[in-house]
Amino acid sequence: MVRITDLPEDEREHLIGKKLPPLGPRSWTKHDKPLTDMRVALITTAGLHFRDDESFDFTDATFRPIPCEEDSSNLIMSHSSANFDRVGFAEDVNLVFPIDRFKELVSAGAIGSLASVHYSFMGAGLMPNAYEQSTREVAHLLKRDKVDAVFLTPV
Numbered sequence: 001m002v003r004i005t006d007l008p009e010d011e012r013e014h015l016i017g018k019k020l021p022p023l024g025p026r027s028w029t030k031h032d033k034p035l036t037d038m039r040v041a042l043i044t045t046a047g048l049h050f051r052d053d054e055s056f057d058f059t060d061a062t063f064r065p066i067p068c069e070e071d072s073s074n075l076i077m078s079h080s081s082a083n084f085d086r087v088g089f090a091e092d093v094n095l096v097f098p099i100d101r102f103k104e105l106v107s108a109g110a111i112g113s114l115a116s117v118h119y120s121f122m123g124a125g126l127m128p129n130a131y132e133q134s135t136r137e138v139a140h141l142l143k144r145d146k147v148d149a150v151f152l153t154p155v
Contacts, residue, residue, distance in 0.1 A: 017127075018127065020127075031148060031149070033148060035110065035149075036110065036111065036112055037112045038111055038112045038149050039112055039113045039145070039146055039147050039149075040115065040147065040148065040149050040151060041115035041117075041118050041147045041151070042066075042098070042099060042114075042119075042152075042153065043119045043120070043138070043150055043153070044096055044097045044118075044119075044120050044152070044153040044155060045079075045120075045122065045124070045152075045153070045154050045155050046077055046079050046153065046155035047155075048066065048075045048077055048078075048079075048097055048120040049064040049120060050070065050074055050075060050076070051074065055078040056078035056122035057078075058125040059130075060122045060125065060126075061121075061122075061126055061131045061133070061134050062121075062122075063121050063134050064119070064120045065117045065118075065119060065141075066097075066099075066117065066120055067116065067117050067118075068099070068114050068115060068116055068117065072097065072099045072100055073093065075093050075097065078122060079122060079124075096155050097120070097153060098153070099114075099118065102114055102151070112148075115147045117141065117145065119138050119141075121134070123154060123155055124155075
């Protein structure tokens with residue numbers, strides 16, 4: 001892990017500028033539906049995408065869809081940071097995007113089903129409000145896919 005004092009001044013100032021107050025009260029929702037009947041989506045901020053997709057830029061607030069039926073071993077990572085070691089991802093994508101583990105949970109009957117499409121963002125580059133348009137779009141897509149719950153893997 002890099003110390004903030006070791007970072008270049010512009011990156012250090014960028015990170016210090018992100019020290020924001022909490023977003024407000026948590027918006028947890030109670031479900032009457034058992035987990036065994038829920039449809040689950042995965043969302044990551046690891047900057048994952050398929051080779052033929054447009055890669056993420058550092059200050060990219062867009063998202064990339066990850067269809068459930070695609071082979072997770074074909075995912076690549078655009079995320080780069082002095083604070084992030086990519087070795088684990090290179091060995092097993094499930095460390096940052098546990099899609100194969102969730103497929104196993106569906107097979108075991110522990111969760112109902114997986115969303116048709118999951119989503120990846122590029123984390124760390126922008127202030128939270130920069131993602132508002134993209135997150136609203138993803139929320140609409142998740143609703144259309146009848147997703148009950150989201151598993152977030154922040155990177």
